[in-house]
Amino acid sequence: MPEQTRLTPEMLVPRIGEYLIKKGKLTEEDLEKALTYQRQQVSNGNSRLLGETLVDLGLIERSDLDATVTEQILRLRGALQAANRNLERRVKERTAELQEALHRLNELAQLKANFISNISHELRTPLTHMKGYIELLVTGSLGPLTEDQAHALQVSQHSTNRLESLIDDLIMFSMASRGELTIKQEPTEIMTLSEICVKSAQQKAESRGVTVHIAADEDLPLVQIDPQKMSWVISQLLDNGIKFTPAGGMVVVNLRKDSDKLVNVSIVDTGIGIPPERMKEVFEPFHQLDGSSTRRYGGTGLGLSLIQEIIEAHGSIIDVKSVEGRGTTVKFPLLISASD
Template identity: 30%
Template sequence: MSVRIIGPVTLCIFATLIGALFVLISTGSTYAGVACGLVGLFVTAFMYDSAVHGVIRDDASPSSPTIVPPADAVDLLDRPEIDALIEALPQPALIISAGRIARANRAALALLGHHVRGEDVRLAIRHPAVTQHLVGERAGSETVQMELVGIGAANQSWELRIAPLSPNRQIVLLTDQSARQAAEKMRVDFVANASHELRTPLAGILGFIETLKDREAGGDVATRERFLSIMDGEARRMQRLVDDLMSLSRIEAEKFRMPEQMVDIAALAQETASVFHSAGHARAQDISLDLDLSCPPIRGDSAQMNQLIHNLVSNAFKYGRPGTPVTVTVHRDGPDAIQLTVSDEGDGIAPEHLPRLTERFYRVDASRSKAAGGTGLGLAIVKHIVERHRGRLQIESIVGRGTTVSVTLPVPENNSVRPPIASATTRQEALSHK
């Protein structure tokens, strides 16, 4: 027992004796005096026992005793469940002890390297702000959250979170924010591009309206007819853009719902060719069909698959040289899939543009695309339709020779049911996308 506890214990004993004597004299009851003495002795014994077993520290203040851990307490890092805990975390996780990496899960080792175990954290994460909170004066003082780049791939962005475990230990969690930031950038770009695509023709229409309101310019019949023709073209361009945006929105809304119909792709290809012929398209005679009519049907959405074929053929018309064939092929691709290909003979596309062709509003030649009536959404719609049908999209092109777009679609196990050829409803929908 420490010297610092002797004083309070002695004082308690004397207070007990005096209190018992006072009660005995004042009440004249021996039992009351004995009871008072026993209570005081019990309190004294409790204080002595607490001091001996270390529950009350020598330097503790009387108002707030400090609880210390038992002598046989197990260190946090020696607990077997701590390794299982950090391994269960899906994101990279580290436990820092005295500025060194004491524990790292598999995700962290894959990101930073297996050599980081036991290494100074400043060598594994080279960032001044991180260093300040892990080994600096502010280490372990508070929970910190910050954005971090320079770890992993060049364009990866991370959210780093540091939380204190004890005065010299912290847990570090790294969450990859690259996908979220890429999605946010796509959203911002999409809104900007959509606004631009709508604002440009709208500004043209408003300008022509102002001109036609002028008595002299608007009174000329030839000028009025020319302006009205341009206004009609710009209005229809906006209508096509709005239709494509709504179509893309509907496809994305159904992205995770598998289609339930059985669709004959060869029959749809035949129907699409008939639509172009019946609509009197200038290049309808350039369509060349190579169809394996024995191909089994796929599980799909007939309206969306019809739109997919229509978009691919329309693109081939726009970018293939006039008078050259646009070849549509449907054939088996092994026992479990069929493949649809649309090929043109045109100028082709440079390799650096191929990865971005399915981005919304991306155009290799913006002026040519707009002159041909394109909205910049055709291949984006194709990509989302293919994704919904769990298929694969591949674009190959040779500069000066042409482009081939291939769509591979899975065949369900039970493919004994063959649907009828595309209905009149599908034909009308194809015409509406023209």
């Protein structure tokens, strides 16, 4: 910043005496005289401005004092205007920098979504081949197997299934980040859909000593949903319930008719729960409450963020209630199909 535009305390509280000396309107001795007089006055309880004191003592003319004060006010105003202009320029520069950074950030987000999408599709093709051959081996179509071989293949099959669901999650995530998550709603039997989800979660639940069942009202009406995406949502919520519930606990899918318009779906577990202050975090993509390197529960932390997107894309809203050490309830209403 140029010297003349910098606002200094001297400029804001002008030292009138020195300024008058500089301008040749006052001598140092006269200034000293006035200052001594001013100090005396102050100690007697009469505070006087220096300019006024100089005029009172006849050391300068009032017109000279007025002209000097005016000059100083003008200088001050000039300095303020310059400082304002400078500030405006800096704000403009910063705004442009921030806009550029935002633009770069959007570009990067797009690149990331594209990358995840491409890599996920690339991973899927070889995986399909692996799954196909493992299936042929498991069913004995390529010859008889020893017990050890059968066991090894079962483990491989389990792993390829996990890999496949992880890739599906990543594809869903990249679709959601690019705003391509399309929902194709149709009248659907939520009971049948939930039964299929529970059935495929059953094995995992049993291996962990957790029971899973459905508690539903009779004669539930059809709901207006995207059946594929809603199965994914319920399966993910069952997966969470089972994963975060210690052995001996249970996970229940409740299906309750709420009114003429809604069916409430809730997935209730008796698991470890979520601390209230961390409730917000669980909806952030790739966020897991146990972020340690010795994570006990597995997964990528994508589930709930996508579940929320899918439920909201259905025009609904997700509600999570949890008590630490007691369990978690995830609830959302679904619209009853108009044809029902």
